[in-house]
Amino acid sequence: MRKVMTGNYASAYGAKAARAEVIPAYPITPQTSIVEKLAEFVSTGELKAKFVPVESEHSAMAACVSASILGARTYTATSSHGLALMHEVLMWASNARLPVVMTNVSRAMAPPWSVWADHMDSVAERDTGWMQFFCESNQEVLDTIIMAYKVCESRGIMLPAMIIEDAFILSHTSEPVDVPDQDTVDSFLPSYDPEIKLEIGKPMGFGSLVRPDQYMEFRYKSMLAMREARDRIVSVEDEFRQAFGRSYGGLLDEYMCDDAEVALVAAGSVAGTVRTVVDKLRAKGMKVGLARIRAFRPFPFQEFQSLAGRVSGMAVLDRSFTHGAAGAFFTEIQGALYDAPKRPAMKNYIAGLGGRDITPDVIEGIFEDILVRCERGSDPEPEWLDVAGLPRRRS
Amino acid sequence: MSRSYEDIPLTPISDTPSTVNMTGLWRVFRPVVDLDKCRKCTLCWKFCPDAAIELVDGKPNIDLRYCKGCGICANECPAECIIMVKEEAE
Amino acid sequence: MSRVTIPEVEHAYPGSTGCPGCGANLVMRYLLKGLGERTILTIPACCWAVMPGYWPSHCLKVPMVYCAFEATGASLSGIRAALDMKGVEDVTVVGFAGDGGTVDIGLQALSGAAERGTDAIYVMYDNEAYMNTGIQRSGATPWGAWTTTTPVGSSRDYKREPKKDIMSIMEAHGIPYAATVSVAHPEDFVKKAKKAKDARGLKFIHALSPCPPGWKMNPMKTIEIARLAVDTNVFPLYEVENGRLRITKKGKGLPIEDYLSTQGRFRHLTEEEVKRMQESVDSSLKALEEREAREG
Structure with a gap:
């Protein structure tokens, strides 16, 4: 179904199409209309999800992390200072190997206060272990969210991804966007079957203390996963092209x-x-x-x-x-x-x-x-x- | 000993009971129980921070592999049947 | 016949790496006796993030999430939301944090979880300072206490600010249940844990947790000192159920010196200062008793 929509609505429709289950959210310009739209989807029943109105971006990502540990597909959106506030928990998500997907509406950092497009916020988080996808169009925003879940949740990868749309230039500019048919999305992206998760009846500590003699092995595994993600991004995009007829050129x-x-x-x-x-x-x-x-x-x-x-x-x-x-x-x-x-x-x-x-x-x-x-x-x-x-x- | 990156989970998931930690080795004072004086009040069991005391017919059986020797049991025992004895230097 | 007064089932293994005589170990042990095995814990940076031992050691028979220091409240909401989506209703979700992680760095997320009405129990084990980092003052350190960041040099620069009243802060959120508990009174503790489990919304439990190294006390005195805290009315045991306060265990009204003298962290206090603390304790208790009489 073709609709005229902003980049932010494209994000919201992307998260909806991907059937995000837990959506912790906090407002920030120019991201807010993403979570507003998702709140609406949840309240009308169009999306079966828990919308968690948290009190900060730090808490938004922390709630994503914990929900993801329990095996839920999670989504949130933020921008600039909100992303910076999440910094600690961004690392938590990737080091805990959780396939959280988030839109960052890329915006300048203050001072001077500026709510407009700039990549400093996103670039500053490049070392957090997240995949980062910069988008050119609203259609790409929507499609990349769906593809990102498939990449992130892949066996052996299990890493989070940030979908980056430029403030206002995409976030608030309307373009024609094809909203993919839900059945096709569902067969492209099956429900989340976590490789690791916390379960009742299984006593375990998730994310415990390790000694110096063991820490590097965990980071090495993260490195291997991100390396493997290169091929996976390309193969998932190929599958996406076959299912939806669109593709975006891989990594470059x-x-x-x-x-x-x-x-x-x-x-x-x-x-x-x-x-x-x-x-x-x-x-x-x-x-x-x-x-x-x-x-x-x-x-x-x-x-x-x-x-x-x-x-x-x-x-x-x-x-x-x-x-x-x-x-x-x-x-x-x-x-x-x-x-x-x-x-x-x-x-x-x-x-x-x-x-x-x-x-x-x-x-x-x-x-x-x-x-x-x-x-x-x-x-x-x-x-x-x-x-x-x-x-x-x-x- | 480090385990190979191939033999560990994606992230540190701990599922081995902590009984692998021989915390009894930390002990400086060892609780010694005179079971004949025990009145089976079970306070020692109740107040053990390490769940290192098992009740056998209402009387304490202290697991010295884990008892850290804090002495709470001795301090709380109303029958004064537990005394703390310095561990022998080896 | 033995006289066991709390559930015999253990949800903790021996071999935790907490210090000898650690109060926080007992807080966890009693809490889980009250809540049972269908419990999920989330624990931020604090002593309890270290006490399960190095990977792959785990000292509890329930699952536990490690979360960021200031994130316990948010983690609770995330866990509950995930369980809701999976249709799991019979699980108790518990945040278990120290006093610094609660009254200082974690207060915002805790307030958020309370305001959101997240169905969970938040337990603050209060050892009255940042003990995992080695005894630095927190907002929960009492007036007059020595810590490494309130040293008692020639300026006698001990903690000059009163302990943050977290129970009132939590109550002000209109939560359904809040209670204080003591490791010296496990029966009262277990009863309150069960009550918290049965109420819906965010429940708060404030547990006084003696810390032998931090309080400069003999580890064998953990229970004795916790008992003295109640009996000198330094730490009254009460609960607030839907806004109504009830004192659950009367203290003996012993002089505060009996409590203070057991701990090196108060050794420097003058007679005048002890008197001031006694007055403060007396007026707090009076306010509690008056409120109980009003609401009872």
């Missing part, structure tokens, strides 16, 4: 990269703008492409090595900044390419913080600059784009 979604001289790497909603610019420049005969980071965790190492073998220049657009270093996407891609047979010229561009629009002419300017870099070589300094007081780079 390439657009016009096969014969590209330069590629712009980006994540989230800006990818849509980049596609338009690529089309425009291609029409002018410029060999440019887009490489969209869809999964930031697990990180697409092989995909980037493959891309590096094909392009001469790689522009990396970060919508966040790791102070004292560079954009997180950039440093990670650099790391991934260290032992690549061929390394392109690279440069990091910082743009769109705190919801600033990343306009087509800004993107065109990046492409023009990176084409020059192919001759001159990499630039070690990240360039902040469209900052008042700095020279403007525009096409």
Whole structure:
């Protein structure tokens, strides 16, 4: 069934389609309409679930963790400061190997207060052991939630996943979205049959103290699971395509990269703008492409090595900044390419913080600059784009 | 001794009774019971923090593998039939 | 014939790694005697997160979730929601936390669980300081007590603030049942645990739990000191059932010195300060008794 809906409603419809059973929720702009919609689904009986109105995001994730330990499929949604408050329990969820799925409406961190799009909140949680999926469209948000449960609940994986939609640009913008047929979803995603859970009549402590001589083995298992998730994400997406006719390019979604001289790497909603610019420049005969980071965790190492073998220049657009270093996407891609047979010229561009629009002419300017870099070589300094007081780079 | 990552659960799930912990080794003072003086009041059993006392016909049978020697039983026994004796240095 | 006054069934194994004479071990033992085996526990960071022993050791015959320090209330709501979704109704869900994890860092989540009416029992075993980290003051440390963060140097900088009144805080949420219990009175304890189990909503149990290392006391005196806390009215035993208060065990009205003198943490107090504490205890008891008379 096709409906016009916001990214937030797409999240809510995704959680509903996945038949989330326990939904602890706390409001925060611009996430709130997700949990409002889910509260409505539960109150009308459209979704058979427990909606738990908790008193903080920390408690939202803690309730998800405990419900998941009891074997319930859990969902919640948050944004920025709410995600930061959850930090401790995010690690709890992944270290306890619980397939919690959550939407993070990616938003800037204060101060200054800003409720607008920015990836700092999500990027700051990259080390928590969660899979992270950046979405480009509302349809992708809905579909990725369904796929994420299947990946997360897989035997041998059992890790949580964060579905990331950009504040307002997706969360509050309406697009046509196909709400998949429930029977098809049910056969694609069977009810949760946990690999581990706590049961009455089985005395056990779930998550107990271990000595230094045993801790690393548990973390090693988590590492193996996240590594295995790479293939699983791809195979689940393939199954999804067969069932629903849609797919999103695996961990790294390439657009016009096969014969590209330069590629712009980006994540989230800006990818849509980049596609338009690529089309425009291609029409002018410029060999440019887009490489969209869809999964930031697990990180697409092989995909980037493959891309590096094909392009001469790689522009990396970060919508966040790791102070004292560079954009997180950039440093990670650099790391991934260290032992690549061929390394392109690279440069990091910082743009769109705190919801600033990343306009087509800004993107065109990046492409023009990176084409020059192919001759001159990499630039070690990240360039902040469209900052008042700095020279403007525009096409 | 570390167990291989292949032989452990996904996350530390503890399901082995704590009787694997020989907490009796911590003991400095050992309870010695004069069962003849016991009046079967069962207070020693009731107040043992470690559930290390079993009642046999109403009288205490202290499991010295686990008794930590706190002495609560001796302190509470109204018949004064339990005394705490320093463990011999080995 | 023996005279067993509490259920004989044990839901705890020997071999827990709690200290000799630990009150918190007894709190758990009596609680489970009252609640039975169809119980799920959630336990945050506290002594009891360590006491089951290193993985794979578990000292209880019931399942237990380890949760984050400040998250016990939220964990209760999550467990109950999952059980509801699975249609399981006959299970008692219990949060079991120390005083710091309750009156300080965990207060927000506990308040949330109480306000949400989560059907669960929250047990605070109160050893009156952060004992697992090694005796630091908490909001539940009584006035006048030494801890490592309220040291008694030349400035005599012992705890200068009164103990946080968690029972009143919980009562103010309008919960169906709240009770104080003592390890020296297991019969009263077990009875209250059963009452809490039978009430619907969030129930609160405040258990005074002597801590030999933290209170600087002889471990053999755990029960004696817990009994003195009741008999000096430092820790009156009462319950509040749907808003009505009842004192369940009258103290003997012994002077507070009898209690304080058993513990090194109060050794520095002057006669004047002891007198001040006696006055405080007397007025608290008077308020309780007046309320009981009003509501009885």
